[in-house]
Amino acid sequence: xxxxxxxxxxxxxxxxxxxxxxxxxxxxxxxxxxxxxxxxxxxxxxxxxxxxxxxxxxxxxxxxxxxxxxxxxxxxxxxxxxxxxxxxxxxxxxxxxxxxxxxxxxxxxxxxxxxxxxxxxxxxxxxxxxxxxxxxxxxxxxxxxxxxxxxxxxxxxxxxxxxxxxxxxxxxxxxxxxxxxxxxxxxxxxxxxxxxxxxxxxxxxxxxxxxxxxxxxxxxxxxxxxxxxxxxxxxxxxxxxxxxxxxxx
Amino acid sequence: xxxxxxxxxxxxxxxxxxxxxxxxxxxxxxxxxxxxxxxxxxxxxxxxxxxxxxxxxxxxxxxxxxxxxxxxxxxxxxxxxxxxxxxxxxxxxxxxxxxxxxxxxxxxxxxxxxxxxxxxxxxxxxxxxxxxxxxxxxxxxxxxxxxxxxxxxxxxxxxxxxxxxxxxxxxxxxxxxxxxxxxxxxxxxxxxxxxxxxxxxxxxxxxxxxxxxxxxxxxxxxxxxxxxxxxxxxxxxxxxxxxxxxxxx
DNA sequence: CCAGTTTTTGCGTTTTTATGCAGGGATTTC
DNA sequence: GAAATCCCTGCATAAAAACGCAAAAACTGG
Numbered sequence: 001x002x003x004x005x006x007x008x009x010x011x012x013x014x015x016x017x018x019x020x021x022x023x024x025x026x027x028x029x030x031x032x033x034x035x036x037x038x039x040x041x042x043x044x045x046x047x048x049x050x051x052x053x054x055x056x057x058x059x060x061x062x063x064x065x066x067x068x069x070x071x072x073x074x075x076x077x078x079x080x081x082x083x084x085x086x087x088x089x090x091x092x093x094x095x096x097x098x099x100x101x102x103x104x105x106x107x108x109x110x111x112x113x114x115x116x117x118x119x120x121x122x123x124x125x126x127x128x129x130x131x132x133x134x135x136x137x138x139x140x141x142x143x144x145x146x147x148x149x150x151x152x153x154x155x156x157x158x159x160x161x162x163x164x165x166x167x168x169x170x171x172x173x174x175x176x177x178x179x180x181x182x183x184x185x186x187x188x189x190x191x192x193x194x195x196x197x198x199x200x201x202x203x204x205x206x207x208x209x210x211x212x213x214x215x216x217x218x219x220x221x222x223x224x225x226x227x228x229x230x231x232x233x234x235x236x237x238x239x240x241x242x243x244x245x246x247x248x249x
Numbered sequence: 250x251x252x253x254x255x256x257x258x259x260x261x262x263x264x265x266x267x268x269x270x271x272x273x274x275x276x277x278x279x280x281x282x283x284x285x286x287x288x289x290x291x292x293x294x295x296x297x298x299x300x301x302x303x304x305x306x307x308x309x310x311x312x313x314x315x316x317x318x319x320x321x322x323x324x325x326x327x328x329x330x331x332x333x334x335x336x337x338x339x340x341x342x343x344x345x346x347x348x349x350x351x352x353x354x355x356x357x358x359x360x361x362x363x364x365x366x367x368x369x370x371x372x373x374x375x376x377x378x379x380x381x382x383x384x385x386x387x388x389x390x391x392x393x394x395x396x397x398x399x400x401x402x403x404x405x406x407x408x409x410x411x412x413x414x415x416x417x418x419x420x421x422x423x424x425x426x427x428x429x430x431x432x433x434x435x436x437x438x439x440x441x442x443x444x445x446x447x448x449x450x451x452x453x454x455x456x457x458x459x460x461x462x463x464x465x466x467x468x469x470x471x472x473x474x475x476x477x478x479x480x481x482x483x484x485x486x487x488x489x490x491x492x493x494x495x496x497x498x
Numbered sequence: 499c500c501a502g503t504t505t506t507t508g509c510g511t512t513t514t515t516a517t518g519c520a521g522g523g524a525t526t527t528c
Numbered sequence: 529g530a531a532a533t534c535c536c537t538g539c540a541t542a543a544a545a546a547c548g549c550a551a552a553a554a555c556t557g558g
Contacts, residue, residue: 002268003516004301008310015321016458017421017432018348019395022534032518037535053525053534057395060320060349120389122374129371129394138399140369140389140407145378150387154407158389252506271544281508286545302515302544 001029007039014049014058021055071100076206076230081105083228083249084168084204090114092165095194097187098124098149099170101204109134118162120150120190144186151186159193167198171205173212174227176240179220181213188216195223202226210237221246250278256288263298263307270304320349325455325479330354332477332498333417333453339363341414344443346436347373347398348419350453358383367411369399369439393435400435408442416447420454422461423476425489428469430462437465444472451475459486470495 001009006029013020026036044051050059071077081104088094090113096102098121106117106127117128120139128136141155169191172182180203182188195201201224210229226247231238238248250258255278262269275285293300299308320326330353337343339362345351347370355366355376366377369388377385390404418440421431429452431437444450450473459478475496480487487497 002270002301002303002306004299004306005268016461017463019432033534034519034536035517038517052395058321120387122371122378122387125371125392129392129397132394136392136394138369138371138387138389138392140387140399140404143374143378143385143387145381145385148378150389155389158403282544283509283546284507287507 001031003039006031006035007043010036010039010056011043011048014056015060018058019055023054025055071104073206073208074100074104077101077104078108079230080204080206080228081108084202085109087166087202087226088113088115092116093118093162095119095159095162095164095167095198096124097121097168097170097191097194098147099172099204101206102168102170103127105168105204118159118164120155122148144184147184147187149187149190151190156189156193159190159197162197164194164198165200167194167201169194169201169203169218169224171203171209173209173214174203174205175211175213176221176244178213178217179222180218180224182216182218183214185216188218191218195219200225202228204228207231207235207237250280252288255280255284256292259285259288259305260292260297263305267307267310268304272303274304320353322455322457323349323353326350326353327357328479329453329455329477330357333451334358336415336451336475337362337364341365342367342411344368344408344411344413344416344447345373346370346417346419346440346443347396348421348453350455351417351419352376354417354453367408367413369404371397393433396433396436398436398439400439405438405442408439408446411446413443413447414449416443416450418443418450418452418467418473420452420458422458422463423452423454424460424462425470425493427462427466428471429467429473431465431467432463434465437467440467444468449474451477453477456480456484456486 010020010025022033022036022040026033040049040051040056043049047059049056077100080101084105085108092115094115094117096117096119102124106124109131111131112133114133116135116137118137118139119125125136125138128134139150139155139158141150141152144151171180174180203224205227207229221244224246226249227241228249229238233248242248259269259274271282271285271289275282289298289300289305292298296308298305326349329350333354334357341364343364343366345366345368351373355373358380360380361382363382365384365386367386367388368374374385374387377383388399388404388407390399390401393400420429423429431440452473454476456478470493473495475498476490477498478487482497491497
């Protein structure tokens with residue numbers, strides 16, 4: 001078989017089945033593994049396939065893109081995400097809500113981190129998937145179209161089965177008197193369950209949302225362990241929270 | 250034999266078989282390799298063939314079906330999706346696997362359709378949520394990073410709880426003898442569960458995958474009710490499936 | 499017909515290409 | 529953390545291509 005023929009065959013297989021194993025290819029075509037590997041290399045250089053350990057994948061299926069820019073207060077959120085990431089160690093189970101801050105966090109996870117992340121938010125999950133060493137558990141249920149997160153009793157039941165080491169809550173409003181509040185009833189139910197299922201609860205909130213209130217209550221201040229904002233920990237705005245017994249970062 | 254004659258012969262062979270080997274040509278025509286090589290060179294200069302090491306290929310062979318838009322055989326998949334959509338009525342519960350064909354289907358759903366769609370495939374779910382009147386149920390569990398679909402016992406258990414009206418399976422390989430087969434063990438487990446949980450099982454497959462086999466068996470032909478390809482229902486390729494009792498569309 | 503020119507062809511020689519093989523690392527897996 | 533896989537590098541070899549050359553064939557214009 002001619003080289004081009006072989007490559008066309010490989011390309012065809014990849015497009016048909018979204019993946020090929022080099023071992024099965026060299027079995028089918030009856031050539032050495034090296035030849036297959038060189039073919040895969042060339043096709044990958046041309047961008048026609050994506051080479052992975054042991055074979056290749058179709059490029060079309062492998063990159064789901066999602067709006068990356070246009071995030072409100074992105075730089076602040078990056079600061080917050082960076083602080084939050086410092087709390088994660090290898091082997092941890094981390095439960096996260098949805099929200100743009102959490103998406104930033106998901107994007108900025110170090111590549112060598114090995115941990116398990118659990119969430120019901122599709123945009124967040126999409127970011128987790130890009131990290132090779134991270135196990136991703138998706139909470140299933142009905143999807144709320146505006147928040148792109150799974151909501152409902154099934155989701156809550158699944159969260160109850162978990163005991164996570166860490167829980168990151170993207171926070172809509174936090175206030176000394178009313179604690180953490182939000183504006184979507186179903187999302188609030190989820191967050192409540194997440195708080196109960198985690199050893200340590202961390203609220204991520206841009207300073208703008210500190211000392212604001214939303215209609216539905218998630219939990220009181222005693223329900224959370226830590227608050228992360230883009231401000232320095234000793235900022236005057238956060239003093240009352242420290243006094244209320246919350247770790248501030 | 251005259252030069253022109255020879256070249257005409259070569260061209261004929263290339264168009265007939267999509268490829269020629271210079272060795273076999275100089276054997277057939279009884280001339281030296283150099284002569285053949287010069288002929289090939291000239292034909293290649295005229296753009297009538299594509300010269301490669303060891304012979305030549307038909308120019309159509311090389312540039313045929315390369316996915317410029319990202320999705321392989323997209324037009325065929327659109328035809329399939331259109332047929333599949335005609336099976337869906339308002340109020341139905343529809344269970345779907347992953348795969349590019351299903352993504353096409355999800356994209357092409359009519360906006361006024363009111364139905365409930367259930368899937369564990371993230372790319373597919375992302376398309377469903379664009380439709381305002383569609384309820385979307387996400388099957389949760391661990392995510393398989395290459396197929397971007399939830400896999401595992403939890404997912405299977407959830408699927409078992411459902412009884413869907415319709416199940417669309419993106420098919421990797423279907424064959425008279427071996428039935429529906431696939432190449433990912435975990436995905437196969439899911440598909441099996443989906444088949445059991447549905448009143449009517451519809452396989453979506455481009456014709457190219459019909460009569461091909463993959464290593465892992467999903468179900469026998471008796472397990473499915475309908476097969477949709479981009480071909481006409483009375484195409485000879487599909488006759489045996491009709492005979493086997495499968496509705497073909 | 500014929501000398502001169504061009505084209506075509508075949509034959510060495512050199513270069514390039516394709517492929518397999520061996521080893522040393524890297525990575526994955528259990 | 530040890531075993532198994534896979535991957536990369538360099539090297540050897542065989543096949544194919546390119547090049548130059550010269551002989552043979554074909555054409556050309558008297």
